[in-house]
Amino acid sequence: MSQMPQQAALSKCPSCAEPLEAGDLFCGACGYDLSAAPAPPADEPTLTMTGAPDEDVDWPEPEPATTGSTEPRAHRAADVPGTDSGGTPLHAPQPPASGVRFDRPAEAGEPAEPEEYPLQAPDPRAEAPAQVCVACRAGRVDGDGYCENCGHAQPRERDHMERESGPVAAISDRGLRHHRNEDDFTVAHTALPDGSPAALAVVCDGVSSATRPDEASTAASRAAGDVLLAALPRGTHPQAAMHEAIVAAAKAVDALAEAPDGAREHAPHQNAPACTIVASVVASGLLVVGWVGDSRAYWVPDDRSTPPARLTEDDSWAAQMVAAGLMNEAEAYADERAHAITGWLGADAYELEPHTASFKPDRSGVVLVCTDGLWNYAEAPEEMAEVLPPDAAARPLHAARVLVGHALDAGGHDNVTVAVVPFPTPPEGAGSA
Structure with missing residues (x-):
């Protein structure tokens, strides 16, 4: 009441x-x-310094900011009672003689900063918060990426990479035994001059016995990808574009062996940066692959009504033994010299011989472009097809995850990289592979 x-x-x-x-x-x-x-008389309410003005008060519009100042004025001097003609409060307390000079006096209604909490810019010398080890959750991580408590190497951005571009996807993983990931890849899609789509994937495997193999694989994959993305829209035939891409990748890796003054940093026998390369282009019913080294490309049809196939031949000791009829494939790849490569990209490589091949599949499927970190655990085309999910063309990233997971579950002794490139149903009258 x-x-x-x-x-x-x-x-x-x-x-x-x-x-x-x-x-x-x-x-x-x-x-x-x-x-x-x-x-x-009734007490007048006291507003806090952050209190909003009364909605019933007709506040004057703020003046536009004057040239040279980005701070809007709250009131004109004539609008503020108790100030002189310059806007200074008549009874304002004098600031302490602190040696600090202010660019402008505080305006009426503008709270002064407390002396004990001066505003200041962050100290650029202040250290960033220390990173905590992901393994022991207690130790600090040093500048080299290792835990000072348990010695565990911390995950690097390159340890696991996943990427999608249009219909193509790829994954690269450090594996379970290597201290770093020396693989790299490029996936992309573009359009041909007639507007039809083209998809490409480049996978490179750094040669671990060489210097800076991780830099070599990155330089090669990016250079090859750039050339393909520039050549295909111009109307260059995909197989010719592939050859140009491999040559460009070789030059990019060669350049890593040069000192800033242009002199050779490494003599041919000093293990200059090196890597292998394998790439694929799918465009206008054509499937093109190119490679140097022992990274591979596989073909797996969607309906599995025809057998899968390997589309590349290794530049390796084992492949040479088989080609010469000196060993069968099982004997050659069981030898400890099996993975010694006879072709690679690098300043200390023999004469560059880019391999390219062109196919016209008569049905839809997927092309798998991978390093030996995967095919070591599914070497035969039939083994690779068995691991590949049946919906790989519709879910390429998922398929890549399954393949990488298979290699890791089987031991993960090497870096693992795979790209999944769907090949759509070819037009009527297309030839067979």
């Missing part, structure tokens, strides 16, 4: 200042009629 407001009680007589008691209607000393005394 609401009540009528009552006048506030007076503590002393307004006429003679005699103390009063609660409920007195007249002063006991002088007889002053207390009911006629005016009520004390």
Whole structure:
């Protein structure tokens, strides 16, 4: 229930200042009629420094900022009572003699910063928070990426990479035994001059016995990808574009062996940066592969009604033994020299011989472009097809994850990289592979 407001009680007589008691209607000393005394003025509310202005107040519009200042003024000097013509409060306290110079005086209604909390820019010399080891969750990580407590190497960005571009996807993983990932890849899609789509994948495997193999694989994959993306839209035949891409990749790796002054940093026998390369282009019903080294490309049809196939031949000791008829494939690849490569990209390589091949599959499928970190665990085309999910063309990234997972589950002794490139149903009348 609401009540009528009552006048506030007076503590002393307004006429003679005699103390009063609660409920007195007249002063006991002088007889002053207390009911006629005016009520004390109501207190004005105090706004906090961050309090919003009353919505009922008609606040003046702020003036546009003057040239040379980006801070809008809250009021004009004439709008603020109690200030002089320059806008300075008439009774403002003087700032302490602290040696600090302010570019402009504080305006009325603008709270001054407390002295004990001065505003200052972050110290650029301040150290970033220390990274905590992902293994022991206690040790600090040093500048080389190892835990100072348990010695565990911390994950690097390159340890596991996944990428999709249009219909193609690829994954590269450090594996379980290597201290770093020396593989790299490029996946992309573009359009031919007639507007039809083209997809490409480049996979490179750094030669671990060489210097800076990780840099070599990165340089090669990027250079080859750049050439393909530039050549295909110009109308260059995919097989010719593939040859140009491998040559460009070789030059990019060769350049890593040069010192800044152009002199050779490594003699041919000093293990200059090196890598292998394998690439694939799918465009206009054509499947083109190119390679140097022992990284491979496989073909797996979607319907599995025809057998899968390996599309590349290794530049390796084992392949030479088989080609010469000196060993069968099982004997050659069981030899400890099997993975010694006879062709690679690098300043210390023999004469560059890019291999290219062109196919016209008569049905849809996928091309798998991979390093030996995968095919070591699924060497035969039939083994690779068995591991590959049946919906690989529709879900290429998922398929790549399954393949990499297979290699890791089988031991993961090497870096593992695979790209999955779907090959769509060819137009009527296309030839067979």
